[in-house]
Amino acid sequence: MSFLEFLAGRWTEILGLTLEHVVLVVISTVAGVLIAVPLGLAITRIPALGRPVLGFAGVIQTVPSLALFGLLIPLPFIGGIGSRTAIIALVLYALLPILRNTVTGVRQVDPAILDAANGMGMTDWQRLTLVEVPLALPSIFSGIRIATVVGVGLVTIAAAVGAGGLGSLIFRGLAMLDSRLLFAGAIPSAILALLADAGLAMLESRLVASRGASTS
Amino acid sequence: MTGVAISFREVTKSFGDKRVLDRVTLDVSPGEVLVLLGRSGCGKTTLLRLVNRLVDADGGGVFVGGREVADWDPVELRRGIGYAIQGVGLLPHLSVGDNVSLVPRLLGWNPDRRRERAAEMLRLVGLDPREHGDRRPDQLSGGQRQRVGVARALAADPQALLMDEPFGAVDPIGRRSLQEEFRSLSRELRKTVLFVTHDVTEAFRLADRIAVVADGGIRQVGTPGEIADAPADALVRGLIEGAA
Ligand SMILES: Nc1ncnc2c1ncn2[C@@H]1O[C@H](COP(=O)(O)OP(=O)(O)OP(=O)(O)O)[C@@H](O)[C@H]1O
Ligand SMILES: [Mg+2]
Numbered sequence: 001m002s003f004l005e006f007l008a009g010r011w012t013e014i015l016g017l018t019l020e021h022v023v024l025v026v027i028s029t030v031a032g033v034l035i036a037v038p039l040g041l042a043i044t045r046i047p048a049l050g051r052p053v054l055g056f057a058g059v060i061q062t063v064p065s066l067a068l069f070g071l072l073i074p075l076p077f078i079g080g081i082g083s084r085t086a087i088i089a090l091v092l093y094a095l096l097p098i099l100r101n102t103v104t105g106v107r108q109v110d111p112a113i114l115d116a117a118n119g120m121g122m123t124d125w126q127r128l129t130l131v132e133v134p135l136a137l138p139s140i141f142s143g144i145r146i147a148t149v150v151g152v153g154l155v156t157i158a159a160a161v162g163a164g165g166l167g168s169l170i171f172r173g174l175a176m177l178d179s180r181l182l183f184a185g186a187i188p189s190a191i192l193a194l195l196a197d198a199g200l201a202m203l204e205s206r207l208v209a210s211r212g213a214s215t216s
Numbered sequence: 217m218t219g220v221a222i223s224f225r226e227v228t229k230s231f232g233d234k235r236v237l238d239r240v241t242l243d244v245s246p247g248e249v250l251v252l253l254g255r256s257g258c259g260k261t262t263l264l265r266l267v268n269r270l271v272d273a274d275g276g277g278v279f280v281g282g283r284e285v286a287d288w289d290p291v292e293l294r295r296g297i298g299y300a301i302q303g304v305g306l307l308p309h310l311s312v313g314d315n316v317s318l319v320p321r322l323l324g325w326n327p328d329r330r331r332e333r334a335a336e337m338l339r340l341v342g343l344d345p346r347e348h349g350d351r352r353p354d355q356l357s358g359g360q361r362q363r364v365g366v367a368r369a370l371a372a373d374p375q376a377l378l379m380d381e382p383f384g385a386v387d388p389i390g391r392r393s394l395q396e397e398f399r400s401l402s403r404e405l406r407k408t409v410l411f412v413t414h415d416v417t418e419a420f421r422l423a424d425r426i427a428v429v430a431d432g433g434i435r436q437v438g439t440p441g442e443i444a445d446a447p448a449d450a451l452v453r454g455l456i457e458g459a460a
Contacts, residue, residue: 116305119268119378120319120368121294134309 006180014169018188021165024158025151025196028087032094032147037140039095040102041128050103057096065093065154069161086163090154094147101143105136138208145200152193156185166192219247219408220281220375222267227276229262236262238432239276247406253419253455254429260412263429264378267410268294281375295319298369298377298407302384305365306353312364313338313349319372337367342397359390366398376408383418395421416456420444428452 007014036057043050060068072078072085079085109132117127133140159167169185172178222244229237236259244250252260265271266278269290278285285293298319306315314321316337317330325333335345341363343349353361362383369377383394399422402409413419419426420440428435428443428451436448447453 110305112301112305113307115270116299116301117307119270119294119299119301119305121291121296121322123291126322131307135307 003180003183007184010184014166014184014188017164017166017169017185018192021152021155021167021189021192024083024086024090024155024163024165025148025192028090028155029094029144029148029151031087031091032098033144035091036095036098036143037102040099040140041106041133043099043103044106044132045124045128054096054099054103057092057099060092061096065089065157066160068092069158073161081162083158083163085161086155086158090151090158093154094151097146097150098140098143101139101146102136105139105143106132108139109135138204141200141204141207145197145204148200149193149197152189152196156189219406221246221279222376222408222410223279224263224266225277225279227263227266227273227278229259229266229271229274235432237266237273240432240434241276242427242434242437244408244410246408248424249402249409249411249422251411251413251419251423251426252429253413253416253426255455256414258429259432260414260429261380264380264410264412267376267378268297268299295323295372296375298372298374300365300369300377300379300382302381306361306368308353310353311350312343312353312356313345315353315364316367316371318368319374323372333371334367337371338364340370340401341367343367357390359386359394362386362394366401370405370407374407376410377402379409379411381413381415382411384413384415391418398422416458428455430455 039049039053043053063071068089069086072089073080078088113131113135114127117131122130155163155165156167156170159165159171166185166189169181170189173180173182173185224240224242227237227240228235240263242250242263252263254260262271266273267280267285269285269288272286280288280293280297306312307318310318313331313334316334317325320330320333334349338345338349343360343363348356348360348364353364356364362385365382366379369379383391383398386394395418402422411422413422423440425437425439426443427437428448430451436443436452438446443452444456447456
């Protein structure tokens, strides 16, 4: 039986797992954005927050993903086997790139522009929303893109704690020494990562272009 | 709105151990263009920024229209004072028109009135609102950007204008025409203008009066003619002769 025939026989299962995979990535990235962007903006206003928050996110990033999944399982409430544990770990991993890009994006805004904004009489909130966030948007967005692409890879590992997704094919392939199963999980996951990267890159350039043409 | 008086009374300012301004007293009359002239680092920008409270004085007082700036809410104070700086500080993500009408927007003007105002201001500084209004700042020449900076500073009809080397980044020819246009514009509008430059020629072209700044103090205040005819000391003489 060729690999293609093998795939043809299991395409509904692969499709289902792919969908599960995408859902896990989307949920964890969206949650990551909702936490990390406001937190990053808060850091630009309260610099004392920067060290502990970025430090915490940085430490998490150094924990190997399999170990982090494993560490979360025994915790009460958030732990256990299943996708909930996986999503918590995935969100934690998404934090750093988004946080860092939000903070650097805002900090990179030309001081002359901030000076002009202050001199015009903007409140701090107006400066943030009318000047700093719009100018930091490309950087924030590329942080989101990194988090998403990394997330696609991490979700495969999350199958180890029973999260589902394409990783479950890979782990089954490993356990059964069946390379066809392994590829049936790995190839779609790689394609997903590439698609996510390309799609978000396209959205990013659209975003920049439309900001270039809008009037409000 | 025609200009209000700006006064500095015994103003002192230090950054760390460094005393930048030492008991500076200076009066800017309503409707006049007063140029602060001096070498780099002498404290011109600091003096200017005391007026809209981008810098707060350590001692003494700064008054706008007779009211001490320390008593104002800085945001409200700044919306009533036009501010134009070198490099302009236009917001790169907004159109030229939206940049010009930013302060009106902060003041809550409705969009129609803002658009109208932006067009009027652009025409005032010699730009065509239909040709330039929808462009991004980076699609303009350096000189055009400086004009937009001036238009923006004027848009909310401020009681005073603060200009910090606003033509500093323009080539000499473009600079000259900007200066001439600004001269006639300021005569026409009769705003109080505090204008910073280290360019002696520019100071003599634009000023009703010049205040020569050096070593944290004002060395001489007078009309360009007075300063040219009777420089108060060797430093002032050196400064204006260096340019001649
Ligand atoms: N925020 C600040 N912190 C520390 N030092 C400052 C600050 N702003 C200005 N200074 C110092 O104060 C002095 C006066 O600065 P200021 O910007 O007023 O000079 P200037 O006359 O405008 O110079 P230039 O012509 O180069 O713009 C300089 O020595 C400068 O280094
Ligand atoms: Mg200066």
